Amino acid sequence: MLRDITIGQYFPGQSPIHKMDPRMKIIATLLYIVMLFVASHPLSLIVGIAMLVLMYRVSGIPMKMITKSLKPVVPIIIFTSVLNIFFVSGDPLFQFGFIEITRQGLMLAILMSVRILCLIAGSSLLTYTTSPIELTDAIEILLNPLKKVKVPVHELSMMMTIALRFIPTLIEETDKIMNAQKARGADMESGGLMQRAKALVPILVPLFVSSFRRADELAMAMECRCYRGGDGRTRMKQLHYSHRDWIALCIMLVSIAAVLLLNRILA
Amino acid sequence: MNDFIEARGISFSYAMEDDPNPIRVFENLDFTIGQGELVAILGHNGSGKSTLAKHFNAILLPDEGQLTVDGMDTQDNDKLYDIRQEVGMVFQNPDNQIVATVVEEDVAFGLENMGVEPSEIRRRVDQALESVGISEYKTHAPHRLSGGQKQRVAIAGIIAMRPRCIVLDEPTAMLDPQGRCEVMRTILDLNRNYGITIVLITHYMDEAAQCDRVVVMDSGAVLLDSTPKEVFSHVKMLKSVGLDVPQATEICYELNKAGYTMPTEVLSVRDCADELQKLIERTYAAKRKAAKLGGKK
Numbered sequence: 043m044l045r046d047i048t049i050g051q052y053f054p055g056q057s058p059i060h061k062m063d064p065r066m067k068i069i070a071t072l073l074y075i076v077m078l079f080v081a082s083h084p085l086s087l088i089v090g091i092a093m094l095v096l097m098y099r100v101s102g103i104p105m106k107m108i109t110k111s112l113k114p115v116v117p118i119i120i121f122t123s124v125l126n127i128f129f130v131s132g133d134p135l136f137q138f139g140f141i142e143i144t145r146q147g148l149m150l151a152i153l154m155s156v157r158i159l160c161l162i163a164g165s166s167l168l169t170y171t172t173s174p175i176e177l178t179d180a181i182e183i184l185l186n187p188l189k190k191v192k193v194p195v196h197e198l199s200m201m202m203t204i205a206l207r208f209i210p211t212l213i214e215e216t217d218k219i220m221n222a223q224k225a226r227g228a229d230m231e232s233g234g235l236m237q238r239a240k241a242l243v244p245i246l247v248p249l250f251v252s253s254f255r256r257a258d259e260l261a262m263a264m265e266c267r268c269y270r271g272g273d274g275r276t277r278m279k280q281l282h283y284s285h286r287d288w289i290a291l292c293i294m295l296v297s298i299a300a301v302l303l304l305n306r307i308l309a
Numbered sequence: 310m311n312d313f314i315e316a317r318g319i320s321f322s323y324a325m326e327d328d329p330n331p332i333r334v335f336e337n338l339d340f341t342i343g344q345g346e347l348v349a350i351l352g353h354n355g356s357g358k359s360t361l362a363k364h365f366n367a368i369l370l371p372d373e374g375q376l377t378v379d380g381m382d383t384q385d386n387d388k389l390y391d392i393r394q395e396v397g398m399v400f401q402n403p404d405n406q407i408v409a410t411v412v413e414e415d416v417a418f419g420l421e422n423m424g425v426e427p428s429e430i431r432r433r434v435d436q437a438l439e440s441v442g443i444s445e446y447k448t449h450a451p452h453r454l455s456g457g458q459k460q461r462v463a464i465a466g467i468i469a470m471r472p473r474c475i476v477l478d479e480p481t482a483m484l485d486p487q488g489r490c491e492v493m494r495t496i497l498d499l500n501r502n503y504g505i506t507i508v509l510i511t512h513y514m515d516e517a518a519q520c521d522r523v524v525v526m527d528s529g530a531v532l533l534d535s536t537p538k539e540v541f542s543h544v545k546m547l548k549s550v551g552l553d554v555p556q557a558t559e560i561c562y563e564l565n566k567a568g569y570t571m572p573t574e575v576l577s578v579r580d581c582a583d584e585l586q587k588l589i590e591r592t593y594a595a596k597r598k599a600a601k602l603g604g605k606k
Contacts, residue, residue: 207410207451256402263398265393270390278431
C-alpha cells in the first residue's frame with residue numbers, strides 16, 4: 043500500500059526544458075516568481091499565464107498536471123480571495139446590506155489568486171522536469187558562495203542525497219513493520235484519532251531503531267570509501283551551461299521587462 | 310607469496326563507557342594474509358571475525374600490537390586514506406552501504422571522495438560496472454535492483470577505487486540463493502582474473518570451500534588455518550565450535566562413520582556424487598561377487 047508513493051514528481055523526458063542545466067532551471071524559476079510579484083495589474087499577469095502554458099507545452103508535461111499540482115492550494119486561494127473581495131475598501135461595485143464589494147477588492151482578489159496559481163504551477167514544473175539528484179547537485183553549487191560564511195553546504199546536500207536515497211528503503215521497511223505488527227494483532231484501521239495515533243507507536247519505535255542502525259552502518263561504509271567531507275572532493279558529472287540555458291535566461295528577463303512595461307501602460 | 314596484511318600480537322576490546330570490564334575480542338593475535346590470496350574466515354557469532362576484518366582497513370585500531378597493510382601501519386593517521394583505498398570493504402546489508410540514488414553515482418562515490426578527475430572517474434566507473442556485470446543497470450535507482458545486484462553495485466563501488474584487497478563481511482548473508490551465486494561468481498572472478506586479494510567472512514561452508522585458504526576463528530583465536538580440504542576434514546572440531554562442514558563433506562563423514570569407506574576430503578557436490586557412484590559400484594560389485602560365490606556353492 044505504501045509502495046505507490048512516488049518520490050518527488052519527476053517525469054523523465056527529453057524536452058529542451060528537461061535538458062536544461064538544473065542550476066539555470068532554479069534561477070529561471072526564481073525569476074519567474076519575481077516576475078509574478080512585479081506584475082501589479084491583473085492584465086500584466088497574462089504574460090505569466092502565457093509563459094506557464096508555453097513552458098508546459100515545451101516540456102511535454104500533460105496540462106492536467108497543472109490542476110493536480112494546484113489542488114492543495116485551492117483552500118488558500120479561496121480564503122485570500124474572500125478576504126480581498128469583502129474587506130478591501132474602495133469604489134463600491136455592488137452593495138447588499140453590510141456586504142460591499144469594491145472594484146479594488148475584486149482586482150486584488152484576481153491578482154492574488156492568479157499569482158498564487160502561477161507560482162505553484164510554475165515551480166511544480168521545476169520538480170516535474172528535474173530529477174531530485176540533479177536538483178540537489180544544483181542547489182549545492184548555487185549555494186557554494188555561502189561556504190564563505192561557514193554554511194555547511196556540502197553536508198546539507200549530502201544529507202539531502204542520503205534522505206532521497208533512503209526514502210524508498212524506509213517506506214519498504216515501514217510496510218514490513220506494519221505487516222509484522224498486524225500479524226501480532228495490532229489494530230491500525232479503527233478507533234478515533236487518539237487511538238490511531240497510539241497505534242503508530244509500535245511502528246515508529248522499530249522504525250527509528252532500525253534507522254539508527256542503518257545510519258551507523260552507512261557511516262562506516264562511507265568511511266571505508268574514503269569519505270572525509272566536501273574538501274578535495276570531485277564530481278563525476280560536471281554541470282555545463284549551454285546556449286539553451288542562456289536563451290532561457292533571456293526569455294525570462296525579456297518577460298520581466300514586458301511585465302514592467304505592461305504595468306506602466308495599464309497604470 | 311608476499312604478506313600483504315600482517316597482524317602481530319594484536320589485541321582489541323570493546324570498551325563500554327563506565328564499564329570496568331571491557332569485552333575482550335581477541336588477545337595477542339598473529340595473522341597474515343598474502344598478496345593475491347583468497348581467504349575465507351569462518352567462525353560463529355561473536356568469534357571476533359568481523360572485528361578482525363574491521364582492523365584491516367583501519368576502521369578499528371588494535372589496542373596493542375601492530376597491524377600493517379602493504380607495509381603501512383594502520384595507527385599512522387597520515388596513511389589512513391591510502392590504507393582505505395587499498396583495502397576496500399563490503400558489508401552484509403547492501404541497502405546500508407549504497408549512498409547515491411543512481412547506481413553509477415554510487416559507484417563513483419569513492420572516487421569522488423579521493424578527488425579523481427571527472428573523466429577518469431567516468432572511465433573507472435564504467436569499467437567497474439562492466440567487471441561485475443551490471444552495466445545495463447547503471448542509470449537505475451538502487452532500490453529497484455535485486456539483493457544480488459545491489460551487493461554487486463556495492464562491490465563495483467569498491468573496485469572502482471582499484472583496491473589491492475577486498476574484505477567482504479558476510480556479503481551473501483541477506484541474499485537469496487541466486488543472488489548468493491552471482492556474488493560468489495563475482496568474487497571468484499575478481500580474485501582469479503584481476504589478482505585482487507579477497508578476505509571473505511562467511512557463514513556458508515560451501516562458499517568457504519571455494520577459497521584457497523580457510524581460517525576458523527573461535528573466541529578470538531585462530532583455531533584452524535589451512536586449505537579447505539584440510540580444514541573440513543576436522544568435522545568433529547568444527548562441530549564443537551558451532552560450525553558446519555559443507556553438505557558434501559558431511560555425507561561422506563556420516564557414511565564413513567556408518568562403516569562405509571569414503572574419502573573424507575570431499576568438498577564439492579560434484580566430487581561427492583562421483584564418490585557415491587564409486588561406492589555404489591563397489592558395493593554392487595561386491596554383492597555380485599558374493600552372489601557368484603554363493604551360486605558356486
